[in-house]
Amino acid sequence: MIVLILPKELRCQSCRFKKCIEVGMNSKALELNETEKEALNFKKLAELEKEKIPTIQTIISKENLSKNIIDMLCYLELKIDQFKNSAYNPSIIDWMKTTEELVTRENKLSLADHLGPMSGWPINRKMELPKVSRMRDVPDIDMKYSGSTARPVPSPANQKMWMFFNMMTFIEYAKTFKFFQKLDLNDQLVLIGQNTLLCMNLHNSYYAVSRKMEKCVHPDGTEQPQRDEYHYPVVSMALAPLIRCDIQLIEYILLKAISLCNPTVHGLSEHGQTIIAKERQQFSDVLLDHCLRNRSYGPSRFVELLEIISVLVRQQRLQKDIHIYHISPIISKFPFSVQFLDEIMYS
Numbered sequence: 001m002i003v004l005i006l007p008k009e010l011r012c013q014s015c016r017f018k019k020c021i022e023v024g025m026n027s028k029a030l031e032l033n034e035t036e037k038e039a040l041n042f043k044k045l046a047e048l049e050k051e052k053i054p055t056i057q058t059i060i061s062k063e064n065l066s067k068n069i070i071d072m073l074c075y076l077e078l079k080i081d082q083f084k085n086s087a088y089n090p091s092i093i094d095w096m097k098t099t100e101e102l103v104t105r106e107n108k109l110s111l112a113d114h115l116g117p118m119s120g121w122p123i124n125r126k127m128e129l130p131k132v133s134r135m136r137d138v139p140d141i142d143m144k145y146s147g148s149t150a151r152p153v154p155s156p157a158n159q160k161m162w163m164f165f166n167m168m169t170f171i172e173y174a175k176t177f178k179f180f181q182k183l184d185l186n187d188q189l190v191l192i193g194q195n196t197l198l199c200m201n202l203h204n205s206y207y208a209v210s211r212k213m214e215k216c217v218h219p220d221g222t223e224q225p226q227r228d229e230y231h232y233p234v235v236s237m238a239l240a241p242l243i244r245c246d247i248q249l250i251e252y253i254l255l256k257a258i259s260l261c262n263p264t265v266h267g268l269s270e271h272g273q274t275i276i277a278k279e280r281q282q283f284s285d286v287l288l289d290h291c292l293r294n295r296s297y298g299p300s301r302f303v304e305l306l307e308i309i310s311v312l313v314r315q316q317r318l319q320k321d322i323h324i325y326h327i328s329p330i331i332s333k334f335p336f337s338v339q340f341l342d343e344i345m346y347s
Contacts, residue, residue, distance in 0.1 A: 073257060081219075089118075095336075099193065103185070136229065166204060167200055170199050209242045214239060231319075235319070241311050247308075251305055255287065258283045
């Protein structure tokens with residue numbers, strides 16, 4: 001009788017099983033009865049096999065990534081224009097909301113699809129300057145209110161209060177970004193407070209420049225403010241830089257996204273700064289890539305566009321000063337307060 005002595009590693013069931021796996025045995029092809037399938041060791045083995053299954057990852061080129069971002073921003077800009085031209089006209093109650101209420105409520109951009117465009121535009125109207133404010137959007141109290149209850153006299157349905165509406169539109173714009181939803185509420189409010197006027201001014205200025213106009217116009221055809229109002233030079237500050245550099249649509253939408261993503265804003269948490277800095281870098285890379293591809297002087301063009309932000313920052317600071325020292329004392333006499341306006345102006 002011949003006695004076959006197997007090596008130690010082949011006599012051990014664990015070692016033999018390991019060698020079988022190494023040479024390609026499929027452990028899931030084992031013929032097991034119901035009891036063996038419920039064994040703890042087999043379940044562990046099945047979990048290990050799942051982890052070994054390779055996952056297919058789609059690799060997106062830098063060019064395609066840039067195109068996707070630009071397409072997303074172009075679509076968003078289209079929705080913003082549609083929203084501003086829509087029949088949606090917030091009431092006085094909406095103006096009395098806080099910034100937190102506007103940030104946490106449902107996004108209103110979709111209302112443009114349901115309500116359609118505003119009727120009766122363009123509007124051809126001329127208003128005299130109020131005696132007190134010298135600003136048409138801050139009327140005299142006796143002109144705006146009547147009766148002992150001092151209730152506001154409603155404006156025609158197709159006339160929007162553009163200063164408030166544009167600020168509200170920017171808040172809705174910011175809420176569409178995924179990174180914005182990753183921020184905690186305090187960071188969201190800080191970012192809104194510091195960037196609302198800046199991005200609003202950029203949007204309004206591009207709206208005028210893209211239509212070959214050198215004045216502050218709105219979708220209803222009105223000019224607010226007009227040239228005879230004392231704060232017109234401040235509101236129109238961004239027009240000249242945009243005209244001078246002949247800014248194009250893609251450059252504008254990327255510049256606005258970069259302006260929104262400012263990680264240096266005072267009051268942001270470290271977590272918020274990290275998220276915002278990553279987004280700003282992404283939009284900056286796309287803008288630089290666009291300049292390099294479409295301009296013979298790409299780097300210089302990139303710097304020229306970024307310099308517009310410094311003008312917008314100065315413009316925002318002057319607007320807040322005007323509000324604090326001139327407008328706020330007047331509107332403080334109104335029987336209601338525009339809370340989100342005060343919160344943004346004093347931020």
